[in-house]
Amino acid sequence: MQNTLTCRQATQLLLEDEDHEIRVEDRVALQVHVRICFACARFVGQLNFMRRATRAWRKHCET
Ligand SMILES: [Zn+2]
Numbered sequence: 785m786q787n788t789l790t791c792r793q794a795t796q797l798l799l800e801d802e803d804h805e806i807r808v809e810d811r812v813a814l815q816v817h818v819r820i821c822f823a824c825a826r827f828v829g830q831l832n833f834m835r836r837a838t839r840a841w842r843k844h845c846e847t
Contacts, residue, residue: 789817794824798831 789797794817797810806814818825 789813791817791821791824794818794821795827798824798828802831802835 794814797806797814800806801811801814818828
């Protein structure tokens with residue numbers, strides 16, 4: 785199995801995934817990369833944290 789994603793490409797895909805669904809093969813490559821790359825795994829964690837924070841903030845503003 786090849787994993788030719790660079791950290792730059794992985795980051796790009798992660799951000800694209802925020803806006804729209806990325807292709808299945810991109811998602812798989814991303815998961816493989818995140819498993820072997822500590823920096824990108826940490827970036828995913830930060831994205832998830834921001835997503836949660838944004839959701840909580842929106843909820844707060846709606847109520
Ligand atoms: Zn990486």
